[in-house]
Amino acid sequence: MKALPTLSNLTLDLHDDGVLIATLNRPAKRNALNAETIEELITLFTTLPQTGVKAVVLAAQGDHFCAGLDLVEHHKEDRTPAEFWQLCLRWHEAFNKMEYGGVPIIAALKGAVVGGGLELASSAHIRVADASTYFALPEGTRGLFTGGGATIRVADLVGKARMIDMMLTGRVYKAQEAVDVGLAQYLVEGSSFDAALALAQRAAQNLPLTNFAICSAISHMNNMSALDAAYAEACVAGVVNTQAAARERLDAFAKGTGPRIRPNS
Ligand code: 1HE
Secondary structure, eight states: OOOOOOOSSEEEEEOTTSEEEEEEOOGGGTTOBOHHHHHHHHHHHHHGGGTTOOEEEEEESSSOSBOOBOHHHHHHHTOOHHHHHHHHHHHHHHHHHHHHSSSOEEEEOOSEEETHHHHHHTTSSEEEEOTTOEEEOTTGGGTOOOOSSHHHHHHHHHOHHHHHHHHHHOOOEEHHHHHHHTSOSEEOSSOHHHHHHHHHHHHTTSOHHHHHHHTTHHHHHHTSOHHHHHHHHHHHHHHHTTOGGGHHHHHHHHTTOSOOOOTTO
16 A cells, blocks of 8 residues: 655645545635645545555645635746646546546535636536535626636536536625536535535545446546446456455345445435
């Protein structure tokens, strides 16, 4: 097993049950994503599958989850097209490592989840919002365009017509409306962190190989033709559904002691 890396822009706190709390820690800059934070996300999520971490809560300090691209750094750097192209590829590297990495990531959202912040959130496997959370893609109104995967992941969550509307008009989605269009799966009355932690703890009880398949295979299969996806699904199920670690759970079910699925479970 590899050790967790030491990072500057994310604080890591590993719980005994294998749940890692990874917290964006630049609240004075509304957790805007500078180039260094993107590199740290790559480091963390590349290493994660070899660390034994069972699930991650992606959280943020301060009142806002993430204000997206560090606009001040971008302005100061005065990047060339080639430099920004390459920077975007680093964003994709980070977010692909999250989505396809095989370790469940639950995003605890609050305040602004905007621009690249929404691209970050949409790379997590579950999004939990609280009453303060709002979503937007302000790139369009700032003379910019999305570069961290929104055309793939946000369009996938809400559909291309809603994404185009968000970018053309600066439309903001909040609370129940955001859940209704698919930007978040949960809207909680209290703290999104507490709810995300409870979900991560629950996911961490699944077998690691099962979670690995859930948090990598489904995304890969969505990129395939239906015919190839069905074949790949059979292959993944062949490996996962015959794992030795699952025998105990199947044995319990067969003996009548395993959990039964009820409406309130
Ligand atoms: C920032 C950033 C940032 C805040 N880059 N520094 N994203 C946006 O267009 C969102 C831009 N941010 C905002 O609209 C607001 O800052 C918030 C709604 C998120 C928060 O408002 P507020 O009133 O709490 O804070 P503030 O006074 O606006 O900002 C506080 C500090 O955070 C201030 O720094 P200071 O040194 O003057 O104190 C801000 O400059 C700083 N800050 N947001 C840099 N985004 C791969 S392409 C992706 C494309 C994009 O993501 S475009 C960005 C979209």
